[in-house]
Amino acid sequence: MAQSAMLQLAADSLQLTAKDFYRQSKVAACCQLLAASFITPCSLLAGSRTFTMTRTRKKWIYFFGLATVVALLPLVVKGGYYLLVLNIIAINGLVVLGLNLLIGFAGQISLGHAAFFGMGAYFSSIFTTMYNTPPWATLLAVMVFTALVAYLLGIPTLRLAGHYLVMATLGFNIILYILMVQMEYWTGGPSGLSGIPPLHLGSFPIQGDLHYYWLLWGFFLAVFFLSLNLVDSRMGRALRAIHENELVANALGVNTERYKVIIFAISAAYASLAGSLYAHYLSFISPKTFDIFYSVQIVTMVVVGGIGNLWGGLLGAAVLTALPEVLHAMRDYAALLYGVILMGVLVFFPEGLLPGLVKLWSERRAAKTVASD
Amino acid sequence: MIWSQLPQFFVSGLTSGSIYALIALGFGIIHNATGIVNFAQGEFVMLGAMTMISLTQVIGLPLFIAFPLAVLAVMAVGWLMEIGPIRRARSDSILILVMITVGASITIRETAMHIWGKTPRTLPPFSGDEPLVLGNAAILPQTLWILGITLLVVVLLSFFFSRTMVGKAMRAVAENRRGAALIGIGVYRMTLLSFVLSGGIGAVAGIIITPITTMSYSAGIMLALKGFAAAILGGYGSMKGAVLGGLLLGAMETFGAGFVSSAYKDAFAFLILLLVLFIRPTGLFGKEEIKRV
Numbered sequence: 001m002a003q004s005a006m007l008q009l010a011a012d013s014l015q016l017t018a019k020d021f022y023r024q025s026k027v028a029a030c031c032q033l034l035a036a037s038f039i040t041p042c043s044l045l046a047g048s049r050t051f052t053m054t055r056t057r058k059k060w061i062y063f064f065g066l067a068t069v070v071a072l073l074p075l076v077v078k079g080g081y082y083l084l085v086l087n088i089i090a091i092n093g094l095v096v097l098g099l100n101l102l103i104g105f106a107g108q109i110s111l112g113h114a115a116f117f118g119m120g121a122y123f124s125s126i127f128t129t130m131y132n133t134p135p136w137a138t139l140l141a142v143m144v145f146t147a148l149v150a151y152l153l154g155i156p157t158l159r160l161a162g163h164y165l166v167m168a169t170l171g172f173n174i175i176l177y178i179l180m181v182q183m184e185y186w187t188g189g190p191s192g193l194s195g196i197p198p199l200h201l202g203s204f205p206i207q208g209d210l211h212y213y214w215l216l217w218g219f220f221l222a223v224f225f226l227s228l229n230l231v232d233s234r235m236g237r238a239l240r241a242i243h244e245n246e247l248v249a250n251a252l253g254v255n256t257e258r259y260k261v262i263i264f265a266i267s268a269a270y271a272s273l274a275g276s277l278y279a280h281y282l283s284f285i286s287p288k289t290f291d292i293f294y295s296v297q298i299v300t301m302v303v304v305g306g307i308g309n310l311w312g313g314l315l316g317a318a319v320l321t322a323l324p325e326v327l328h329a330m331r332d333y334a335a336l337l338y339g340v341i342l343m344g345v346l347v348f349f350p351e352g353l354l355p356g357l358v359k360l361w362s363e364r365r366a367a368k369t370v371a372s373d
Numbered sequence: 374m375i376w377s378q379l380p381q382f383f384v385s386g387l388t389s390g391s392i393y394a395l396i397a398l399g400f401g402i403i404h405n406a407t408g409i410v411n412f413a414q415g416e417f418v419m420l421g422a423m424t425m426i427s428l429t430q431v432i433g434l435p436l437f438i439a440f441p442l443a444v445l446a447v448m449a450v451g452w453l454m455e456i457g458p459i460r461r462a463r464s465d466s467i468l469i470l471v472m473i474t475v476g477a478s479i480t481i482r483e484t485a486m487h488i489w490g491k492t493p494r495t496l497p498p499f500s501g502d503e504p505l506v507l508g509n510a511a512i513l514p515q516t517l518w519i520l521g522i523t524l525l526v527v528v529l530l531s532f533f534f535s536r537t538m539v540g541k542a543m544r545a546v547a548e549n550r551r552g553a554a555l556i557g558i559g560v561y562r563m564t565l566l567s568f569v570l571s572g573g574i575g576a577v578a579g580i581i582i583t584p585i586t587t588m589s590y591s592a593g594i595m596l597a598l599k600g601f602a603a604a605i606l607g608g609y610g611s612m613k614g615a616v617l618g619g620l621l622l623g624a625m626e627t628f629g630a631g632f633v634s635s636a637y638k639d640a641f642a643f644l645i646l647l648l649v650l651f652i653r654p655t656g657l658f659g660k661e662e663i664k665r666v
Contacts, residue, residue: 109468156651162467163410164659167605168650170598171643178640292598296475303472332487339479343458346473350464 104308120275306352390623396600415597421576451572608659
């Protein structure tokens with residue numbers, strides 16, 4: 001897979017050298033990203049016979065399957081508590097999606113995504129409660145602002161490698177957490193902010209767990225859709241090349257630094273969106289949600305689900321969000337079991353839960369066909 | 374008036390710095406043997422202190438017997454962690470192994486909560502609590518113990534790594550894993566040894582700091598974070614860097630608390646750390662990594 005990504009990338013470079021001059025600008029890269037997100041499904045509708053297209057078609061079949069499940073789930077799942085858990089899965093899923101792009105495709109580890117999550121939540125809350133700004137516009141502005149902060153932070157930070165990058169993002173998270181606790185006038189200090197207004201669609205207020213279920217999962221599916229496209233775009237291939245080998249990618253003409261910073265900003269924007277939605281949904285936030293443990297948890301979800309596998313990331317988010325709820329019955333032993341299960345999954349499914357289970361399943365199926373022959 | 378407190382800042386910076394240095398050394402030893410960050414390093418520190426508390430207060434052993442026993446107990450935990458999840462892992466990906474240590478850290482922490490409860494515990498100082506007054510600074514006897522024992526550990530470690538065969542073998546593994554295996558060094562045994570050694574050093578740090586700060590089951594997280602920051606500041610994997618990084622971080626924290634504000638002391642320390650990284654991406658004493666295709 002790595003090799004084919006490299007080959008495709010090389011082909012891209014050859015075909016597009018004429019346009020490369022234009023591609024140098026960062027704005028162009030973003031336009032390219034947006035364009036790519038819409039081109040893929042269009043070409044799917046047009047119908048194509050190449051191998052990659054059948055893979056793409058399969059991908060969209062899965063996607064529509066997921067959308068159907070999301071649409072039908074409220075018929076089965078009743079009660080605020082289960083909806084709450086599902087909604088939190090959507091929020092965590094959004095953050096995981098961004099981080100998975102960063103870890104799985106660009107190969108950069110961030111232990112600071114709770115900070116971007118918190119920036120979304122806090123800025124949305126502060127502006128909408130203290131200055132009565134319109135929530136949707138604020139959400140969008142905060143997203144852009146967070147992406148910008150991540151972009152500026154990414155320029156010096158993403159030059160760092162390995163543990164140093166981890167420390168830098170961790171440090172950023174800790175500093176932001178301390179600011180959340182200390183700047184009491186703005187953030188309400190350790191006890192947090194409450195009374196965050198709910199969102200409206202036109203004049204229609206979104207309230208209650210079911211309304212938010214549609215909103216949050218709607219957002220998740222939209223962003224998931226964009227991300228699935230992004231991964232198969234030129235940018236996605238460039239990122240995968242960086243993940244495989246940064247030097248080779250660079251030698252092939254990928255502007256590795258630029259791509260890394262852009263994907264960092266994109267993943268921060270995802271986290272910020274999730275944070276704003278979280279704040280409006282629960283109408284109460286406190287710094288504890290945005291400490292480094294959340295960052296670690298999000299990385300865990302990515303790793304457990306399957307690094308670089310967006311579907312796996314969703315599974316990881318779902319399993320690790322629901323697990324503490326399931327283990328709740330064990331009372332004091334819940335956290336202990338969580339640790340043991342986490343270790344067990346990582347020891348036995350190091351490639352991630354979803355790829356691991358798929359492999360296990362296909363092996364069994366192969367064994368069965370052999371037996372029946 | 375703040376200048377007159379300078380010696381006091383210096384003493385407390387040196388004290389917490391020594392502890393950070395010990396934890397950073399633990400991080401460095403495991404990193405050199407395996408390339409991973411051991412998130413359970415802070416739990417080693419906590420376990421050392423808690424075992425010591427049980428040995429002296431429940432069983433009633435004297436200090437000088439309980440100390441080595443507690444260190445041995447945590448070494449055993451390090452040993453178990455390596456032969457268990459780390460060796461069984463069906464992957465050699467650094468990230469997976471690091472996340473396994475996250476799982477181990479949660480497991481150890483929660484087990485400790487069930488054994489020792491949630492209330493913070495403490496140890497009596499090793500030799501009284503009559504402070505020595507030296508000019509403007511008051512020095513607790515325990516501070517002297519901390520400085521002395523840290524110095525002893527550092528000296529012993531540097532002797533171990535530069536003079537003994539096993540220590541040299543560990544350095545060879547850190548330098549080049551495959552090369553070391555080719556000349557007949559048992560790489561897996563060295564990995565095991567690194568976990569045992571880190572467990573021991575962590576335990577020492579926990580035991581000597583507890584009389585000053587108290588210890589609870591969850592205290593390991595913050596200590597590990599500071600130790601990790603110290604190791605990064607000095608240059609990850611460098612022994613000299615770990616010690617100096619620890620002392621520097623301790624100093625930054627206390628001076629930050631004194632001159633900036635105590636509420637922002639951690640923010641201040643981490644801000645400086647970030648700035649250092651931006652200027653020197655591999656820490657103060659870290660080696661520039663040469664990338665190969």
